[in-house]
Amino acid sequence: MSGTLYGIGIGPGDPELITLKAKRRIEACPVIVAPVRAEGERSTALGIVRSEIDLEGKTVLELVFEMSGDAADYDRCGDAAAEIIIRELERGRDVAMISLGDVSVYSTYMYTEGCIRARGYRTVSVPGIPSFCGGAALAGIPLTLGDEGLAIVSAAKGNPLVEAALDGFENVVIMKAGRSLDAIAGMLEARGLPAECATVIHNVGMEGEYIGPIDVSRDHGYFTTVIVKRGGRAAGSDAGCRG
Numbered sequence: 001m002s003g004t005l006y007g008i009g010i011g012p013g014d015p016e017l018i019t020l021k022a023k024r025r026i027e028a029c030p031v032i033v034a035p036v037r038a039e040g041e042r043s044t045a046l047g048i049v050r051s052e053i054d055l056e057g058k059t060v061l062e063l064v065f066e067m068s069g070d071a072a073d074y075d076r077c078g079d080a081a082a083e084i085i086i087r088e089l090e091r092g093r094d095v096a097m098i099s100l101g102d103v104s105v106y107s108t109y110m111y112t113e114g115c116i117r118a119r120g121y122r123t124v125s126v127p128g129i130p131s132f133c134g135g136a137a138l139a140g141i142p143l144t145l146g147d148e149g150l151a152i153v154s155a156a157k158g159n160p161l162v163e164a165a166l167d168g169f170e171n172v173v174i175m176k177a178g179r180s181l182d183a184i185a186g187m188l189e190a191r192g193l194p195a196e197c198a199t200v201i202h203n204v205g206m207e208g209e210y211i212g213p214i215d216v217s218r219d220h221g222y223f224t225t226v227i228v229k230r231g232g233r234a235a236g237s238d239a240g241c242r243g
Helices: 020-029 044-050 070-088 108-116 131-139 161-168 181-190
Strands: 005-009 031-036 057-066 093-101 123-126 150-154 171-175 198-201 210-212 224-229
Touching: 005 020, 005 044, 005 150, 005 161, 020 093, 020 123, 031 044, 031 070, 031 108, 044 093, 044 171, 057 070, 070 093, 123 150, 131 171, 131 210, 150 161, 161 181, 171 210, 181 198, 181 224
Parallel strands: 005 093, 005 123, 031 057, 031 093, 150 171
Antiparallel strands: 171 224, 198 210, 198 224
16 A cells, blocks of 8 residues: 655645644654755755654655746646655655645645655644744734735745735735845835835744844845735834825
């Protein structure tokens, strides 16, 4: 009997935000898969898991997923990872593939999961706390109130959906925003929205955590999200931001 692939969201970074279900499933799986962006790179997700869960005696595989922003690269890496994982599943071993945040939100896991499920193997997703939920909690701001809408978009590769979301929603979560803060600040200005409408959350629950206003002089990396609230308060503000 073949094993099962579990995609496990481990939350935004704080090890205490790993759910009980995620912890128990990781403990039960003999094989752990952690995506990395390049050969030899240390997995951030794996480091978080190791701080709370004993992985002694488990097979740990760090598999490369290039973060190029090109769907063809994601598919290629997902297929390559699937072949390695299937070898473990064929041995009857359950595999836990860990992912920061939630496995359904811009997760590399889904590229692999689709390939493995199409080959007839069983897959199960274990949800985790998304980074923007963790960041909103730390910033003390609501993501939505009443009948407001919420859009979640990626800023990678100058995604035009960012502007469409700012025009159409009261609340916008802009992920993968580290290289786009200048552009996002310009979009707010063009719409007459004060900078105070935006809250940057970077490395939530990890070293170098930053929660505050857009500051283009700061060096923000991959794990950077911007929460824009057109009619609500930003972090550290009681005032509205209507524009």
